[in-house]
Amino acid sequence: MRDVAVVAFAQSPCQAANRRDDMAGILLPVIREAVDAAGIGRDEIDFVASGSHDFYEGRTFSYIDSLDAVGAWPPISESHVESDAAWALAEAWSWLQLGEGDIALVYGIGRGSLPADLDQVMPAQLDPYFLAPLAPHRDAIAGLQAHAAIGAGLTSEQGMAEVVSRCLASALDNPHAQRSERVDVARLLDAPYVSSPLREHDVAPIGDAAAVVVLAADDAARRLAERPAWLRGVDHRMDTHYPGVRDLTESLSTRRAASRAAEFAGFLPSDVDVAELHTEYSHQEAILAAALGLNGAELNASGGPLAGRPVTATGLIRIGEAARRIFDGRADRALAHATNGQALQQNLVCLLEGEG
Amino acid sequence: MTEPVTTMPSPFRMDYTYVAGTGRTAFLRGLSERRLIARRCADCGQVYLPPPEFCSRCLTELEAPFELDGRGVISTFCVVNFPFPGQRIDPPYVVAHIQPHGAGTRPMHLVREVKPGQVHIGMEVEPVWVADDDLDTSLLSIRHFRPAPEGGADA
Numbered sequence: 001m002r003d004v005a006v007v008a009f010a011q012s013p014c015q016a017a018n019r020r021d022d023m024a025g026i027l028l029p030v031i032r033e034a035v036d037a038a039g040i041g042r043d044e045i046d047f048v049a050s051g052s053h054d055f056y057e058g059r060t061f062s063y064i065d066s067l068d069a070v071g072a073w074p075p076i077s078e079s080h081v082e083s084d085a086a087w088a089l090a091e092a093w094s095w096l097q098l099g100e101g102d103i104a105l106v107y108g109i110g111r112g113s114l115p116a117d118l119d120q121v122m123p124a125q126l127d128p129y130f131l132a133p134l135a136p137h138r139d140a141i142a143g144l145q146a147h148a149a150i151g152a153g154l155t156s157e158q159g160m161a162e163v164v165s166r167c168l169a170s171a172l173d174n175p176h177a178q179r180s181e182r183v184d185v186a187r188l189l190d191a192p193y194v195s196s197p198l199r200e201h202d203v204a205p206i207g208d209a210a211a212v213v214v215l216a217a218d219d220a221a222r223r224l225a226e227r228p229a230w231l232r233g234v235d236h237r238m239d240t241h242y243p244g245v246r247d248l249t250e251s252l253s254t255r256r257a258a259s260r261a262a263e264f265a266g267f268l269p270s271d272v273d274v275a276e277l278h279t280e281y282s283h284q285e286a287i288l289a290a291a292l293g294l295n296g297a298e299l300n301a302s303g304g305p306l307a308g309r310p311v312t313a314t315g316l317i318r319i320g321e322a323a324r325r326i327f328d329g330r331a332d333r334a335l336a337h338a339t340n341g342q343a344l345q346q347n348l349v350c351l352l353e354g355e356g
Numbered sequence: 357m358t359e360p361v362t363t364m365p366s367p368f369r370m371d372y373t374y375v376a377g378t379g380r381t382a383f384l385r386g387l388s389e390r391r392l393i394a395r396r397c398a399d400c401g402q403v404y405l406p407p408p409e410f411c412s413r414c415l416t417e418l419e420a421p422f423e424l425d426g427r428g429v430i431s432t433f434c435v436v437n438f439p440f441p442g443q444r445i446d447p448p449y450v451v452a453h454i455q456p457h458g459a460g461t462r463p464m465h466l467v468r469e470v471k472p473g474q475v476h477i478g479m480e481v482e483p484v485w486v487a488d489d490d491l492d493t494s495l496l497s498i499r500h501f502r503p504a505p506e507g508g509a510d511a
Contacts, residue, residue, distance in 0.1 A: 022377025025409050032415075042415070058372030068412040116371035124368060133366050 001264070004096045005221040005228030006352065008037040008214040009320030009327075014178035014308030017113035018208040023052075023062070027109050027210040028069035034105070034212035038224045042071055045214075046101025048078045049092040051085030051108045052312050055121050058114055066109050077101070084108065084278075085211065086236075086315030086338030086348050092215055093234050102220040106213045108313035112206035125342060127242055139203055139281075143195035145248040145343040146283040150197060152249040155286040157197050161188040163282045164201045164306055171303025178205050178308035201306070202282040209310030211317045229323035229334070229352045233261030236338075236348035243343050254291040254337065254347040265351040270295035272351070273331040276318035278339040279305050287344065288337060297335065301325070315339065319350055326354040379409035382421050384493035390485045392424045394459055405459040426483040427504055428456035435472045450475050454501055465495070469502035480504045 010033035012026055035042065048070050052063045063080050070076065079095075081087045085108025092104035115121045122138040123131070149155050155163075162185055171180035191199040214224070221228040237253035237260075239246050246252075262268045269275070269292040277300055279285045285299060300306070302321040305314050315338025322334035333353050340346040376384055379395065383406040386393035395407035395418035402411060407418055433452035450472050453462040467475055469484070482504035491497050 019373075019375055020378060022375055022380065022408070024412075025377045025379075028410055028415060055370075058370065058374075068408055068410065069415070071412060071415050073413040111375075114372050114375070116373060120368070120370045124370075128366050129364055132368075133364075 002097055002099065002217045003221065003230055004093055004215055004217045005225065005230045006213055006319065006323035007216045007221050007225035007228050008034045009212070009323050010034040010037065011176050011211040011313070011317055011320060012209045013176045014205075014207050014209045014310050015113075016178060016205065016207045018111070023057075023065040023109055023111070024068035026111075026208065027066050027107060027212075030210045030212045031069055031105070031107065034214050038214045038216070040103065040214070040224065045103050045105045046077065047092060047095050047104040048076055049080065049088035049095070049104065049106050051081045051083050051088040051316065052110060053082055055124055056110060056112055056114060056311050063109070066107070070105070070107075084312050084315035084338050084340050086278075086319060086336075087340070089213060089215070089316060089319055089350075090234055090236055090348060093231060096215060096217045102217045103224075104215045106215060106316065107210060108310075108316040109210045110311035110313040111208040112309070112311035113208050118206065131242070137195060139195040139198055141243055141342045142203070142281045143198050144243070145287075146197050146202070146281060148248045149283045149287055154249060154290065155283050157189060158185065159286065160197070160202050160282040161185045163279075163285050164188055167300050167304050167306040168201075170301050171307030174303045174307060176209070176308065177303045178207050180303060180307055198281060198283075204280045204305035204309035204314070206309050206311055209308070209313050211310070211313040211320055213316060213320050213323070225327065227327055227329065227354050229326035229354060231350055232267070232353050233263070233265030233351040234348070235260035235264070236346065238341075238346040239344075241341075241345065243345075246343075248343055249287065251287050251291040251344045251347060254288055254344065254349065257347050257349040258292050261349045261351045265353070267333060267351065267353070269293050269297075269335050269349075269351070272297045272333040272335040274298045274301055274322060274325050275335040275337070276300055276302065276322045277304060277337045278315045278318050280309065280339065282306060284344060292335065292337070292349070294335070315348065319352075322350070322352050326352055329354070377409055379407050379418065383407055386423070387495065387497040388491045388493045390491065390497070392426045392456065392483070393421045394424050395419055395421050401460075403458060403460040405456060405461050405463060424456050424458050426456055426498075428454045428459070428481060430467065430475065430477055430479045430481060431455040431462050432477060433467060433475055435475075448472050452481075452501070454481060463495070465498060466500035467502065468500040480506050
């Protein structure tokens with residue numbers, strides 16, 4: 001195995017809706033910031049991988065617009081996942097393992113604001129014959145999962161509100177957060193339900209943003225970053241597609257991905273100082289913490305997705321935020337988690353580590 | 357034996373907002389005023405029509421918008437001979453890449469007011485705009501291109 005590290009991370013502010021900039025317009029300043037942070041020129045990038053989703057954009061091959069911000073001239077080596085960009089990072093990591101090059105740029109662009117009504121769009125990710133015709137509300141399946149998690153004793157409405165309160169307070173230090181405030185748990189519990197037992201604040205706010213991570217291997221990583229965030233282990237797993245077949249209160253795919261990542265890394269999720277979890281809903285923090293076996297790690301110190309969820313960039317931001325805490329020495333070991341699909345169907349786990 | 361189920365209605369309707377961005381917004385606004393708006397890259401000289409915000413080669417912001425008259429030459433074309441659902445014109449008709457004079461990129465459009473057999477690469481063409489009431493922030497503000505005298509009026 002080659003040693004591969006995150007050497008730079010940048011993101012644009014999470015906005016509820018950006019009506020000014022097209023895809024490339026959102027992305028280009030973020031790419032510039034990340035590439036400048038790594039101190040490299042475009043021609044030093046050996047591979048580009050991105051994540052976005054046509055169902056959010058409302059057009060086919062929507063990501064090609066974003067290539068205008070990468071500069072596919074002269075032609076570049078490039079790949080795309082129709083998914084959260086954390087999966088693009090997994091592909092870039094594999095590509096670097098093949099030894100075809102030393103530096104990869106990974107970006108995610110997500111614009112959840114473009115669908116006029118997400119309730120029209122979100123059922124399309126479900127089984128088209130037995131679930132989609134029921135047209136469940138965008139947060140309906142998460143509501144089922146939250147109720148089940150409370151029933152299993154993993155959390156409570158009070159506990160969920162405490163997660164939200166903590167995340168929104170942490171987000172006060174995050175200039176890119178869409179939502180941040182100091183708010184009492186009691187006040188949160190006064191809010192009406194959107195999909196019982198979920199209240200509005202339990203649902204990560206969907207919006208628009210781009211994120212960029214620069215990966216480098218071996219000596220290139222040591223050259224480009226003072227303290228690279230080494231990706232010691234990366235793995236992703238998926239559960240079955242039909243939510244009714246799963247026990248929604250546990251995330252076996254997260255557990256298995258974490259266990260495989262730990263085999264690569266030589267340390268466990270219980271050893272990390274910080275963890276960035278892709279919690280699309282507040283109740284998922286308890287499910288993920290249990291599946292990962294976290295032990296005292298600071299959770300979503302950036303505010304996490306409950307402070308901003310730019311679709312298909314949110315998972316990559318978790319990896320970037322975890323890496324940022326290693327860059328600046330606040331953490332020696334970190335975990336980043338990303339998810340895709342309904343109710344934590346697919347999960348990716350990265351274990352990162354700083355040296356010295 | 358029970359008859360197998362082979363169809364199931366599962367209709368989807370999805371409505372979206374299109375964000376053109378500042379660059380293409382200027383182009384689309386121009387179309388609604390019978391103006392073709394282009395922008396040049398100061399670094400490589402490429403002239404984009406329609407113009408995005410940045411040069412996709414140099415990644416630098418394009419210069420101020422300027423107007424082209426839309427006259428140009430056919431750089432390639434094909435004759436559509438087959439019918440298909442949603443077709444708005446009876447075949448045969450010509451679809452072409454137009455190289456407007458002064459532009460480095462080639463918009464695609466219809467070429468009409470000429471027999472398909474007489475269309476050729478390098479043919480001089482000009483835009484035919486729709487009536488005032490039909491002008492919109494859309495490429496359909498140009499009804500089609502048609503042959504124009506070689507060299508043009510300002511030659």
